[in-house]
Amino acid sequence: MGQDSIFTFGSRLLDKALAVHTTSSASGLWRARAEISNRHLVPIPHRRNSMAQLKQVPREIHKHIRARSYIGGSALGVSDGLVTNLAFLSGFAAIESNISLVRLAGAASMLAGAISMFFSGILAGRSEYELFQADKKREEGEIEAEPEEEKGELRDFYIAKGLTPEEAGEIVGRIASNKEKFLEDILMHELRIHQTKLSNPIKMGGVIGLSFFIGALIPLVPFLLVQTATVALGVSALISSLFLFTVGAWKGRVVGRKLWRSGLETLLIGAAAAGILYLIGGAIGFF
Numbered sequence: 001m002g003q004d005s006i007f008t009f010g011s012r013l014l015d016k017a018l019a020v021h022t023t024s025s026a027s028g029l030w031r032a033r034a035e036i037s038n039r040h041l042v043p044i045p046h047r048r049n050s051m052a053q054l055k056q057v058p059r060e061i062h063k064h065i066r067a068r069s070y071i072g073g074s075a076l077g078v079s080d081g082l083v084t085n086l087a088f089l090s091g092f093a094a095i096e097s098n099i100s101l102v103r104l105a106g107a108a109s110m111l112a113g114a115i116s117m118f119f120s121g122i123l124a125g126r127s128e129y130e131l132f133q134a135d136k137k138r139e140e141g142e143i144e145a146e147p148e149e150e151k152g153e154l155r156d157f158y159i160a161k162g163l164t165p166e167e168a169g170e171i172v173g174r175i176a177s178n179k180e181k182f183l184e185d186i187l188m189h190e191l192r193i194h195q196t197k198l199s200n201p202i203k204m205g206g207v208i209g210l211s212f213f214i215g216a217l218i219p220l221v222p223f224l225l226v227q228t229a230t231v232a233l234g235v236s237a238l239i240s241s242l243f244l245f246t247v248g249a250w251k252g253r254v255v256g257r258k259l260w261r262s263g264l265e266t267l268l269i270g271a272a273a274a275g276i277l278y279l280i281g282g283a284i285g286f287f
Contacts, residue, residue, distance in 0.1 A: 070199065070203070070204065070207050071254055073121065073199075073204055073207045073208045073211065074207050074208070074211040075211075075247065075250075075251045075254075076208065076211070077117055077207065077208040077209065077210070077211025077212040077214075077215060078211045078212070078214060078215035078247050079215060079244070079247055079248075079266060079269075079270070080113075080117070080212055080215065081110070081113060081114070081117075081211065081212035081213065081214065081215025081216035081217075082215035082216065082218055082219060082240055082243060082244060082247070082270060083215075083244070083269065083270040083273050083274070084109070084113055084212075084216065084273075085106060085109055085110055085113070085215070085216035085217075085218075085219050085220060086218075086219040086236065086237070086240045086270060086273075086274045087273045087274045087276070087277040087278075088105070088106065088109045088277065089102065089105075089106050089109075089219055089220065089223065089233065089236060090233060090237070090274045090275075090277050090278035090281065091277035091278055091280055091281030092105050092106070092281060093223075093229045093230070093232070093233045093278075093281070094278050094279075094281035094284075095281045095284055096229070097229050097230075098229070099223065099226075099227055099228065099229045099232065102223055102229050102232075103220070103223050103224060106216075106219075106220040106223055107220065109216065110213060110216035110217060110220060111213075113212050113213075113216055114209045114210070114212045114213035114216065115209065117205075117208045117209045117211075117212040118205045118206065118208065118209025118210075118212075119205060119209075120205070120208070121201070121204045121205030121206070121207065121208035121209060122201045122202060122204070122205035123201075123205075124201075124204065125198075125199050125200065125201025125202075125204040125205065126201045128198060128199070129198055129201065132193055132195065132198060135187065135191055135193065136183065136187060139183055139186050139187060139190075139191075140183060143179070143182065143183060143186070147176070150182075150186060151172050151173075151176055153186070153190060154172050154175070154176075154182075154185060154186060154189065154190070155168045155169055155172045156168075157189050157190070158171055158172065215243075215247075218239060218240055218243050219236040219237075219239070219240045220236075221236075221239070222235040222236040222239060223236060237274065240270065240274075241267055241270070241271065244263075244266050244267045244270040244271075245263040245264065245266065245267045246263065247263075247266055248262045248263035248264070248265055248266025248267060249262055249263035251266070
């Protein structure tokens with residue numbers, strides 16, 4: 001074989017090798033593109049099936065406790081009114097057999113307690129609002145005077161929650177760019193308060209006062225209907241016990257406790273208060 005023939009043969013081998021390499025590279029490239037396409041471009045029938053399956057999945061509904069503060073205020077007012085007036089009537093009936101005087105005293109106690117609870121609820125709501133405004137004003141001053149220190153405190157909070165220092169720094173930097181959100185975040189995470197959680201003072205006072213009135217009326221009703229103080233006291237104690245257990249069970253249902261345990265707890269507290277005042281009244285009448 002001559003030198004030209006050897007050179008020609010080598011060139012042909014090199015061309016074939018390059019052709020094979022180009023073909024394999026192109027096929028590999030097309031395979032890669034196909035895999036990417038299959039990964040991101042879902043066929044329409046499959047996508048429709050997925051949407052149908054999503055529509056068939058029942059939507060999860062979270063039941064949150066709404067008007068939490070008003071529920072607590074109403075439970076406090078009802079139980080407080082019932083226990084207070086039942087205890088008062090028990091003690092007063094132990095020393096006074098005149099049913100008219102017992103009725104008058106019970107009505108006066110009910111009205112005085114309801115009015116007192118109404119204004120107490122207003123004052124409590126106003127005090128809570130004023131404390132929030134004072135905390136807000138103080139934090140605003142600290143943000144203006146020492147912004148980096150406040151950022152550091154907020155950053156430490158997010159790090160304690162499991163974020164890395166870099167992630168916490170990035171989040172705090174974005175929050176701090178908006179002064180209102182920055183202040184809101186500090187109040188919520190550092191002081192555990194938020195303006196939306198504050199109750200309307202007048203509404204809170206009305207809820208507590210009206211609830212106290214209703215609760216205090218329950219033990220008084222038997223005295224209004226029965227002519228004998230001793231019999232009225234027994235009926236009042238029975239009705240009040242049932243209502244105390246019902247209120248306790250309702251409160252337990254709201255907060256997620258066992259109904260019988262919460263109801264029994266409220267019942268025992270009310271019975272203990274009424275029994276103690278009845279013994280005190282009896283002792284006073286004895287002397």
